[in-house]
Amino acid sequence: RTEQEDIASPKRTNDLLKKHSLVLKKSLGQNFLVDPNILHKIVSSADLDVNKGVLEIGPGVGALTQQLAKKAGKVVAIEIDQRLLPLLTETLAGYAHASVIHGDILKVDLQALFQEQFKDFAQVSVVANLPYYITTPIIMKLLEEKLPLEYIVVMIQKEVASRMSAKPGGKEYGSLSIAVQYYCEPEVVTIVPKTVFIPQPNVDSAVIRLKVRQKPAVEVEDEVFFFEVVQASFVQRRKTIYNNLAVRYFTKETKGQLEAILLEAGIDPVRRGETLSMEEYARLSSCLSKALGRA
Ligand code: SAM
Numbered sequence: 001r002t003e004q005e006d007i008a009s010p011k012r013t014n015d016l017l018k019k020h021s022l023v024l025k026k027s028l029g030q031n032f033l034v035d036p037n038i039l040h041k042i043v044s045s046a047d048l049d050v051n052k053g054v055l056e057i058g059p060g061v062g063a064l065t066q067q068l069a070k071k072a073g074k075v076v077a078i079e080i081d082q083r084l085l086p087l088l089t090e091t092l093a094g095y096a097h098a099s100v101i102h103g104d105i106l107k108v109d110l111q112a113l114f115q116e117q118f119k120d121f122a123q124v125s126v127v128a129n130l131p132y133y134i135t136t137p138i139i140m141k142l143l144e145e146k147l148p149l150e151y152i153v154v155m156i157q158k159e160v161a162s163r164m165s166a167k168p169g170g171k172e173y174g175s176l177s178i179a180v181q182y183y184c185e186p187e188v189v190t191i192v193p194k195t196v197f198i199p200q201p202n203v204d205s206a207v208i209r210l211k212v213r214q215k216p217a218v219e220v221e222d223e224v225f226f227f228e229v230v231q232a233s234f235v236q237r238r239k240t241i242y243n244n245l246a247v248r249y250f251t252k253e254t255k256g257q258l259e260a261i262l263l264e265a266g267i268d269p270v271r272r273g274e275t276l277s278m279e280e281y282a283r284l285s286s287c288l289s290k291a292l293g294r295a
Contacts, residue, residue, distance in 0.1 A: 007091055008063040010034045013198055016061055020087045024199065028081055029131025032060045033155070035196035038207070039067050045189045045209050046127045046153045048072045053121035055113075057105045057128040057138060060084065062091035068127055069095035076117045080104050105138055110145055124148065129155040132201065136160070136176065143183040143212075152184065152210040161188050161206035171237070173274050175230050181278060182217050184210035218282040222289060229285040233273030241276065241284075242269035249292060261291045 007013055013034050017024070024030040033039060042064065048054065048071035059065040059077035061084065068075045075098040079088065088100045101108070118124045126142060126149060135156045142152060156164075165186040166172035180186055192205040220226040232248040233241055242262060246255040262269045265287040267280055276284070 006036065006063070006066055007061055008034055008036045008039050008067075010198055013061055013063065016087060016091070020083075022083055022087070025081065027133075029058070029133050030060065030081070031129075031132075031197040031199060031201045033063055033129050033196060034198050038155075038190070038192055038196050039064055041190050042127060042129075042153055042155065042207055043067045043071060045207065046071075046125050046151055048125070048127075051122065052150070053118040053124040055118075055124065055126045057126065058131050059088060059100060060129070062088050064127070064129055065092060065098055065100075066095065069098040073097065073121060074118070075099070076101060076113070078103050078105050078108055106134065106141060110141070110147055114147060123150045125151040125153065127151075127153045132157055132203070139164075139210075140179065143179065149212045152212065153189070153207065154210075155192065155205050155207050158191055158204040158206040161208040164208060164210075168275055168277050171274065174234050174237075175227070178230050178278055178281065179227065180210065184212050186210050218278050220282050220285060222285070222294070225289050225294060226282065226285040229288060230273075230281050233276065233281070237272065237274060239272070240270050241267065241273050244273060245288070249288065257291060261287050 005012070007016060013032055046054070048068070050073040052072050053074045054068050054072045056065055056068060056075060056077040059079050065075060065077050069092070077098070077100045079085065079100055079102060082102055085100060085102060092098045092100070114124065130138060139152070142149065162172045163174060163176045164180040165188055166177040187209045189207040189209050192207060194200040194204060233244050235244050242258060246258055250258055259269050262284070265280070265284040267276065267284055
């Protein structure tokens with residue numbers, strides 16, 4: 001079998017959808033990429049070669065899958081919409097090392113999948129044009145499961161890419177920035193206009209590359225508590241760190257100790273959560289955990 005013609009063009013994608021009588025589902029985030037230049041940028045920033053594996057989430061009609069298969073040693077794509085499977089068989093004919101699994105990425109046992117599919121690959125990356133309605137749950141699942149990933153290269157909403165890569169001090173910086181940067185080094189690869197998709201989404205997009213760290217950016221004794229403190233610090237963004245933490249962890253009678261805890265962690269109680277670095281959150285969660293008798 002020979003490789004199928006590349007399908008990354010509006011005409012070819014539309015023809016294929018028509019041929020299979022497929023009407024796209026907005027509810028599944030089905031906005032298909034039809035621009036070869038953007039596909040090239042995504043694939044090249046994943047730094048693939050034949051010794052590396054790729055997990056793709058939501059192959060759609062297979063435009064990105066085809067390009068990934070040209071570079072990587074193995075591509076496994078998970079697609080929730082069963083209607084796309086016959087179409088994918090067609091577009092991926094000729095790429096024997098690319099396969100599609102019907103499933104929901106949020107329900108798939110990724111540890112087992114990695115064992116089964118990628119045991120022969122030292123490096124595996126996730127590369128995808130994500131369904132935007134579940135961007136954060138997907139990214140958090142990939143990171144929290146601590147999969148042995150090299151990169152996560154994904155197309156997401158521009159605004160979410162800004163939040164993931166934000167530094168302390170601005171209004172985009174929040175618990176998502178800290179969670180992503182705890183596990184990865186983010187880099188926005190390119191901003192993508194709505195016009196390169198069929199149908200066009202309502203928002204602009206960006207390709208972000210997350211280089212997964214070998215070990216987290218800061219050392220914390222209790223990860224669950226660390227992320228809980230971060231969350232609590234951003235509940236009311238306009239309030240001080242003191243006020244947010246007082247509400248979460250203290251009563252009227254006990255909140256007197258909080259000022260001393262913050263000062264012990266080297267943090268001025270009148271600062272807002274959005275000004276604290278990850279290192280400061282690590283120190284704060286450690287001091288708070290001891291004071292609350294959790295450590
Ligand atoms: N990769 C294609 C492209 O670049 O043109 C399609 C990307 S489209 C933005 C997102 C894809 O994810 C759709 O094919 C959609 O059916 C699929 N999808 C949506 N929810 C999913 C889920 N929970 N698990 C797996 N795939 C999902």
